[in-house]
Amino acid sequence: MTIHQFLRLILLWVCLPHFCSPEITFRRTSVPQQRILGARVSRSDGKILHRQKRGWMWNQFFLLEEYTGSDYQYVGKLHSDQDKGDGSLKYILSGDGAGTLFIIDEKTGDIHATRRIDREEKAFYTLRAQAINRRTLRPVEPESEFVIKIHDINDNEPTFPEEIYTASVPEMSVVGTSVVQVTATDADDPSYGNSARVIYSILQGQPYFSVEPETGIIRTALPNMNRENREQYQVVIQAKDMGGQMGGLSGTTTVNITLTDVNDNPPRFPQNTIHLRVLESSPVGTAVGSVKATDADTGKNAEVEYRIIDGDGTDMFDIITEKDTQEGIITVKKPLDYESRRLYTLKVEAENTHVDPRFYYLGPFKDTTIVKISIEDVDEPPVFSRSSYLFEVHEDIEVGTIIGTVMARDPDAASSPIRFSLDRHTDLDRIFNIHSGNGSLYTSKPLDRELSQWHNLTVIAAETNNPKEMTRVAVFVRILDVNDNAPQFAVFYDTFVCEKARPGQLIQTISAVDKDDPLGGQKFFFSLAAVNPNFTVQDNEDNTARILTRKNGFNRHEISTYLLPVVISDNDYPIQSSTGTLTIRVCACDSQGNMQSCSAEAQLLPAGLSTGALIAILLCIVILLVIVVLFAALKRQRKKEPLILSKEDIRDNIVSYNDEGGGEEDTQAFDIGTLRNPAAMEEKKLRRDIMPEALFIPRRTPTAPDNTDVRDFIAERLKEHDLDPTAPPYDSLATYAYEGNDSVAESLSSLESGTTEGDQNYDYLREWGPRFNKLAEMYGGGDSDKDS
8 A cells, every 4th residue: 555545545444434433332221112104004904014223223324435444444343232242142144245245243142354445436334233042043133134235435546438449629729719618527436526527628739729728629829820830739638536636546638639621722824834735636625734723722722713714715615514523624615726816925814613601701712714725736637618509400411411519618828729530439320420620520421310310429529649648628510401201101001992983992001101391390291193084082181181982893703903192292391202102902881981802712712721722731741751651761771781791801991980079078978887887878779880680689797886996897897798709890990988907919910010011920819819810810810811
């Protein structure tokens, strides 16, 4: 225990006078006095209940916390007036901490605390005491309750809930502006002494901030603190108990204070004059460059709006504020021309969009700069005098006639010569052409409005010195109509007249069409090429005419068809006319004028096919029969003679099979699966080199297993055919798609032999089996024949 703590304990002990006599004696009165604590009529028996006054009195015990002695701390003494000091009574203690924290001497009634007690854990303890006869174990006093109250000492320092606080205050705030409040708590008893009375003070952060001692509110202490000069401050606050007096306990906390931004700085351009360059060919909307005014503020307080307020280029350029970068982007507003003007001057202003009225006195919150834009020359393409051209020409003009002229110039100062050409994709028929030097457009083929009334051409103008610089223009050529087409019948007319027709009877109404399109509209006139005794034409004067009969009755057996030439003419200049011929058939009609039959043979032949049709059908049948007979005869004569007619007919024979293999890439020529599966081969499959007259039934051989090697399979088949007496010795070529080893007989061809025919020895052919006997006979006796 320190001297400081010891002095505090002595001071507290002096201040508690009742601690000097902790013994409490409980005395029983000589004459029992009864005290009516309350009277209540029972609902059951109506008796009045009485309570007898106890014979001993109880007071509170007081105990100082944080006892540091080596012995048990004495709390107090219980004593009954029935205690004669002979040890016949026994004191019993129960309740909070009885037997563990608090123990009692059962003979003397002395109560002790077994360990240090912390008031902050529990401020008081409630216990019950009783005195009993040690021999009879009967209580000599009624059980009663008492309280042990723990007196506080200053053993807890003030603590802050947060070790580090974060706060902010606007810059340029007035003195005394509240920043934040910090509060410390003390676990000591606030109702006893000054142990829990906390006083705040500032240890670090002066002279910028101050703190109220009683409340812990931190306030600004200096005027016009500027965030741009310093933004972060660290303040240390101390909380001390005992009212801040000497000897009190203390705790500290740190407060990080940030000055927030206000709009107290205007935007500023870093330069008074800014130079930019742009090509004259830049299209409208092209970004020329950017300007930027700096603002020491942040966030919305630094937002700037740009605009052009003066200059000779206000109608040629525009400025856009880029929100993300806070830059002013200058763009092209109208097309530029280096030859017209080469320099523009703009006056650009930047102004804050959020101005705080409290700081108007620091303004104005805007700034200006001069922007000079130089226009740079580029090699521009030619420029036509018009955006498009329209030429009108009559369709009857001669080939080579000029229909119009397009004009273009080089806008550059060099004024390069221009060369004109036609885009042939717009004139695939090459009807037009153009003079490359002067741009005159003329025809190269006759025009026809009826084929195409409009021609949409594209003319290209390119610089002679730099052909890559070119410009296109649309030229529309309208072909004007000329009356160069005669009118014709609108449709083909199938006209007939009834045999019993009367004079003046209408048999057909005709109309005409004309490919021309005169301005006043079409007007046609109808007339007969010559006077006709049978029919006449009556013009309706509405571009139609009626065909009428002139005689009474017609005979189709005499004349079945009439040809009527009709002249159709227009009224345009020059007048065009044509003659159309109507074919009029004479038909038999019913009483209502409906056609029944128009053919003269219809009455003689029965219904069905005509004689000519029957003859044609019979002729076709005969021709087909002759073809079938000839084909059968040719097929019957086709017999394949054997290569060797007889044994005596010994001569060289060259047989051309015209069957060439496809090589290694030909996978369709032969299926290797056939070699492994002979059962899949077609039965009665004929040889390709001959057509045998008699077919021999092939012998069945056992099927080779799937894993049989192709070489073994071929060897078995070769042996089988060598031993087959029915197999003729015909030469044949079979491709098995298996090369195998070299033959022991080597090559049989005389073309590959290095020796002459006389040096060859063919005796080994007899060793090859019966199939080679014929060859052995043919070549084996060659020497004897030659000698003879």
